[in-house]
Amino acid sequence: MKLYNTLSIISLCSVGATINNQKPILQTSESLPLLDLHRKLIDIPSISGHELEVGNYLTKYLRSINLTVEQQAAEPYPDVKKPRNNIYAYIGQERRTRILVSSHIDTVPPFLPYKKEDDVIWGRGSVDAKGSVATQIKAFEELRLKGDLQEGDVGLLFVVGEEVGGDGMKKSNDLGIAWESVIFGEPTELKLASGHKGGVTMVIKAHGKAGHSGYPETGKSANAMIIPALYGLLQAEWPSSEKYGNTTLNIGTINGGVAANVLPAEAEAKILIRIADGEPKDIEKIVRETLDKTGEEFELEVRPGYGPVPIDSDVPGFETIVVNYGTDIPNLKGKHKRYLYGPGTILEAHSAHEHLKVKDLEEAVKGYKKLIEFSLKQKP
Numbered sequence: 320m321k322l323y324n325t326l327s328i329i330s331l332c333s334v335g336a337t338i339n340n341q342k343p344i345l346q347t348s349e350s351l352p353l354l355d356l357h358r359k360l361i362d363i364p365s366i367s368g369h370e371l372e373v374g375n376y377l378t379k380y381l382r383s384i385n386l387t388v389e390q391q392a393a394e395p396y397p398d399v400k401k402p403r404n405n406i407y408a409y410i411g412q413e414r415r416t417r418i419l420v421s422s423h424i425d426t427v428p429p430f431l432p433y434k435k436e437d438d439v440i441w442g443r444g445s446v447d448a449k450g451s452v453a454t455q456i457k458a459f460e461e462l463r464l465k466g467d468l469q470e471g472d473v474g475l476l477f478v479v480g481e482e483v484g485g486d487g488m489k490k491s492n493d494l495g496i497a498w499e500s501v502i503f504g505e506p507t508e509l510k511l512a513s514g515h516k517g518g519v520t521m522v523i524k525a526h527g528k529a530g531h532s533g534y535p536e537t538g539k540s541a542n543a544m545i546i547p548a549l550y551g552l553l554q555a556e557w558p559s560s561e562k563y564g565n566t567t568l569n570i571g572t573i574n575g576g577v578a579a580n581v582l583p584a585e586a587e588a589k590i591l592i593r594i595a596d597g598e599p600k601d602i603e604k605i606v607r608e609t610l611d612k613t614g615e616e617f618e619l620e621v622r623p624g625y626g627p628v629p630i631d632s633d634v635p636g637f638e639t640i641v642v643n644y645g646t647d648i649p650n651l652k653g654k655h656k657r658y659l660y661g662p663g664t665i666l667e668a669h670s671a672h673e674h675l676k677v678k679d680l681e682e683a684v685k686g687y688k689k690l691i692e693f694s695l696k697q698k699p
Contacts, residue, residue: 353680354440356380357453361442364430368396370403370479373424377452377477381408384460386475389414393479393490405487406477407494410463411470415496418473418694420459420687422451422504422661423481423488423647427669441674446663451504452477454662454680458687473691474498481647484622488650500631500656500694502687505646506668506675509682511637512630512659516563517594518645519602519624522587523548523610523617525575529584541586542575544615549573549588551609557602562641563595563627566602593643599624625649631656634693637686656697658690 365373374390381388390404406424409416431443444450459475462468474496478487505512525545530538549570557566568590575586592602603621610617628648632639637660644665648657662683663675 353453353457353684354435354677356456357440357445357449357680358433358435360424360449360453361433361440361444365425365444366428366430367425367480367483368399368403369401370425371401374404374406374477374479377406377424378404381406381456381475386410387412387414391490391494393487396480396483396486403479403487405479405491407474407491408476409470409474410468410472413471414474414494416471416474417499417699418691419476419496419498419501419655420455420473420504420691421476421478421488421501421647421651422448422455423479424449424452424477425479425482425487427482431671431673438677439674440677440680441672443673446506446673446675447665447668448481448504448506448661450506450663450675450680450683451661454683455502455504455687457684458691461684462688462691467692467695472695478647485647485650488647492652497653498655499697499699500658501648501651501653502658502660502690502694503646503648504661504687505642505644505659506661506663506665507640507642507659508664509638509662509679509686510640510660511632511634512642513632513639514562514627514629515642515644515646515648515659516566517599517624517626517628518591519594519599520589520591520622521603521606522589522620522622523606524620525586525615525617527582527584527586530582532580532582535582538582538584541583544613544617545573545575545586545588548610548613548615548617549590551612552590552606555605555609557592557605558594558596560596560627564641564643566595566597567593567643569593593645594624594626596627598626630659632658634658634690636689656694658694660686660690 363373386408389407426444433442480487525541527539527541576583662679
């Protein structure tokens with residue numbers, strides 16, 4: 320029996336209405352509109368490490384639409400040391416669902432306030448990824464209102480820390496739940512992603528000897544060691560593929576020295592390599608060989624990474640796209656099908672002009688509904 324098939328939309332909106340003696344009941348998009356939910360999510364700053372408040376807001380919201388909500392504590396971000404939680408929600412008491420719909424609630428810095436001009440919405444997270452969070456929730460609500468979702472069908476998971484290594488999604492593996500399909504939310508221009516590049520972060524450290532800049536023979540400049548190494552990496556040949564294009568290198572940070580008149584004893588550079596072909600070990604080999612060619616000795620720290628990620632794109636009615644950014648997809652263990660979809664473009668995310676159009680939010684609700692419906696129709 321479907322949960323809502325005997326109730327009219329009017330009765331669902333009535334103040335004090337109950338379903339099986341549970342309050343409050345599911346509310347319609349008229350009483351909690353998409354744009355209002357999106358605005359409230361953006362209004363709450365949630366830079367990585369500071370996600371507690373937005374997580375608490377989502378918990379309250381999801382419980383208000385009669386969902387069971389679990390808060391899963393994630394490790395505090397090292398530089399912040401504040402509590403933060405993943406949010407997992409589902410209908411009734413059955414926490415093990417067939418389908419999972421997921422996105423992240425953290426953003427990159429700095430916080431940018433909400434602003435709406437005509438049909439354009441601005442603000443940090445408006446695209447990445449609170450646009451996905453809001454539209455995923457509304458798609459869930461609308462399907463449930465129609466009676467198309469039952470207990471055990473779909474769970475909602477909103478995680479912390481995606482922008483800084485995916486520690487929230489990695490923690491969600493401790494939930495001990497396996498799903499048939501997982502629908503991840505990221506900006507894909509309303510297209511279905513068929514894959515994304517891999518990635519690996521490395522830290523290169525040079526150890527020199529401090530000395531007076533007037534007498535360079537008394538020391539060794541760590542900066543003078545690391546600069547040729549980075550130049551060599553920029554000139555290196557990296558693997559490519561027809562699907563994912565070229566492997567790319569970004570020198571994210573460079574630190575070294577204490578003053579202009581002191582030979583720097585230490586220098587460090589953090590690099591991120593987006594992998595178009597092969598695995599992190601193949602990239603590490605190129606990096607080490609390039610560093611060796613300088614004739615200097617370096618300390619190389621290789622962070623956990625992954626190769627290119629193939630993604631399912633077998634749902635009719637969608638254009639497909641290959642994206643260059645990383646996602647939480649590799650961080651969630653299991654043999655589930657994997658879909659990646661969402662409103663907005665990554666070209667606007669992480670920028671001072673992050674924005675998307677209202678019509679893209681509205682279209683994303685339809686897209687997520689289509690993905691959920693398709694996934695539920697597949698045989699377990």
